[in-house]
Amino acid sequence: MFQRLNGPQTLGNGRGFWIGALAVFAVAVAFPAVADPYDVGNFAYFLIWIFMALGLCLMWGYGGMLSFGQTFFFGLGGYGYGVIEINIGAAHGGSLAALVLAVSVAALAAAILGYFMIYGRIGGVFFGIVTLSTTLALAAFVGQTAGPEWTVGTARLNGFNGMQGMSSLQLPWFGRDIDLEESALYYFLLVLLAATYVGLRLLVNSRFGNVLVAIREDPQRAELLGYDVRRYQLVTFVIGSLLAGLSGALYTAWGQFITPSSIGLPAAAMPIVWVAFAGRSDLTATFVGTFVLLFAFQTITIYSEQSALVLMGLLLVATVLFAPRGLMVGVGQSLARYSARRGG
Amino acid sequence: MSGDLFSYVYQFADVFAFLVLSAAGLAIIFGMMGIINMAHGEFIMCGVYVTSATYHMGLPLVLAQACGTAAAGLVGVVLEYLVIRPLYARPLDSLLVTLGVSLIATQGTLVILGSTFPGIGTPLGSFDVGVYTFSTYRMVLFAAAIGVLGFVYVLFMRTGFGVQARATMQNAAMARALGVPTSRIYALSFGIGAALAGLCGALYAPTMNLIPTMGAGFIVEAFVTVVVGGASVLLGTAPAAAVLAIIRSGLNAWYGQVIGQIGLLIAVILIVRVLPSGFSGWLARRSAS
Amino acid sequence: MAALLEIRALSRTFGGLFAVSDVDLDVNPGEIHCLIGPNGAGKSTLFKLVMGTYTPTHGSIRFDGEDITQMTPFRRVNLGMSIKMQAPSVFRALPVWQNVHIALQRRVPRRLLAAEEGRLLDLLGLTAEAARPAGELSHGQQQWLEIGMALALQPKLLLLDEPTAGLSPEETFRTGELVKRLAQAGMTVMVVEHDMDFVRQIATRVTVLHLGKIFAEGSVEAIVADPAVAEIYLGTPHANADS
Incomplete structure (x- = not known):
């Protein structure tokens, strides 16, 4: 099992790395004991976004598919959670069911959209603009649902004012429900995220992952080795997009609120900035880099959100021009070389 | 002509003009350099803002629109020099860079100019056909779209620049070897593409509310037109716009703008799928013949 | 026949x-x-x-x-x-051994993979180069690697x-x-x-x-x-x- 977590597709395969990772996890577990509840809630908020960043990393860095559609699936997951939860209620596992169903909706949408794009052989820059168009169209659609006629069951979409009234996640626990808020939510997210990270590492270092990077390098060669390239791409697109749907559903559950501004531009650009800056070729780099950027972004947003977004734009331009492989990956590779020199 | 029939034609012409004007600049840059300019909407926004600013400084509308067009073109040339040029061989990276530029432009404009800007009233009034009333300015926009197509035709088919540009498009290395200054061709093409985006903004400035994020209202249409039309403005954008305008104006009439947009997008995704041997095969065959 | x-x-x-x-x-x-x-x-x-x-x-x-x-x-x-x-056309950014691995993994069960990989690399004379990115090999070595990948099937x-x-x-x-x-x-x-x-x-x-x-x-x-x-x-x- 441990063997299969490691391989050529990931940085950080040694014992030192995993001891460090466990230490970070232990600190994260201990964090709510020492921090005030506001900070815990805030860190929970950061964790929510990392799912979609990891999904983009998988599609773009490993599979070579640059999707601008993460916020589309985020929106489907987010609105999906709200609509379903409001209609079925939170009790008796209802909110968890809403979470699972909302993510399934996002996955289904990804399968349909992905099928048409991948089997229609839309590649390269066109993959980017079709996915972005989809996102913008969804944002435009939700934006005009302010009227009372836009109600699904008992859930009112409410246009730009945002949808509200859904409840937070409730975990059924021996006959009673644990309300997942504050540190309970934080722990739930921490475990889910750790599991996702481990799962993705297993995936990219598996046979599937080998084929995926082969397709990224040369799709024709991969096909001529007998691999059904488009099916691999479609599965990857669904997994990556599903994680964005998960981010969206968790976001709505966290804040009990969602508006179209989480779907359109500039929201659509954010996952791209995180993953490009962090380094799309590695899951760990994406994880760490996304966390750092979210933290920095929020710190600056306190003064001015627009300025923070301008800085994100500058960061993207600078990354592409001066460190096209990403900053965190560069740091990670230097660390790997350093430890290899010391070890060998 | 009956009012109903004219109404359909008018709707079609309106959407066709919108698609051609919003996509032409994007298509020229894509056709020449293989780059999709994600800041396309912000060039349009630049055209709108400069047009409005110069109009309110007292210039006649047409001159103000010329200013808007020229300003976007100039910004395009500068941008090409600063950030696009290092990325000629990396089209996906230029997608990212221009996305960054788009963020900087919209949010920077919000910081500097705030969330609203004085608009311009729609000129030229209206005319009646049957029981319906139509905006004269919309007909001017249609004429402008035809004019842009004519301009592109003359530019690429009847000028020295056009000969060099087509040579660069076919085979840049060969063109360079034959003494074509390909860097200058690229810079000029990017500038022309940006100017056409600016022109689109300038022309639509009198019909819209001015907000810094308005570019996003153009790019879905521009993107899908280029996805269907490919690299050529004359042989791609124009017919694609005609086909899409039929779909879009029909949907608009029955279901409204937003459903029209979503329907357009779905139609494009379906079109791309049913093209025999997929989209790239169709493009390749088209360019081969 | x-x-x-x-x-x-x-x-x-x-x-x-x-x-x-x-x-x-x-x-x-x-x-x-x-x-x-x-x-x-x-x-x-x-x-x-x-x-x-x-x-x-x-x-x-x-x-x-x-x-x-x-x-x-x-x-x-x-x-x-x-x-x-x-x-x-080898996978240039991937190490030589992984190129071979990708070609082999469809056919060869996991427990035999390492041995098969070693045997094939040996046949191709690329054992010493196994860890290098395939794009760094000489032209002739890349030709052989690709023949080896075709053979692996x-x-x-x-x-x-x-x-x-x-x-x-x-x-x-x-x-x-x-x-x-x-x-x-x-x-x-x-x-x-x-x-x-x-x-x-x-x-x-x-x-x-x-x-x-x-x-x-x-x-x-x-x-x-x-x-x-x-x-x-x-x-x-x-x-x-x-x-």
């Missing part, structure tokens, strides 16, 4: 020009079938039609008794075909498009010996080649393609002795007949 590969009336046009025109060709099990012809004769196009990266405008292809004319390339590979393409029919391009005479000879060993072990091999020495070393049968059509077919000796072939293939009559 039924042919392993049966090509019937196969044509492919590009914008009105025939790249391959009305070709009938059988490749029998166990033979090393060389396809020769001047540049632009349609050899590579024919290979791509067989492999499925191009679809024919007309005609049919059967492989091992099955009609594969409209089949996608990966299905043809899974039926037992494998190709080394003209330009070396243990195909019934191996297609080699100019396997000796860019190889030294010594490497060319070793490639020829490898191909002969494979054929002796029961593999059918189809080769596009310019190097007549190499063709003479390996071929059991030769087909000459000219302007997209079959021009001649026979043993190496018969083809080399045919003055008409020398004329179209070598440009000037008999200029290279003794080379």
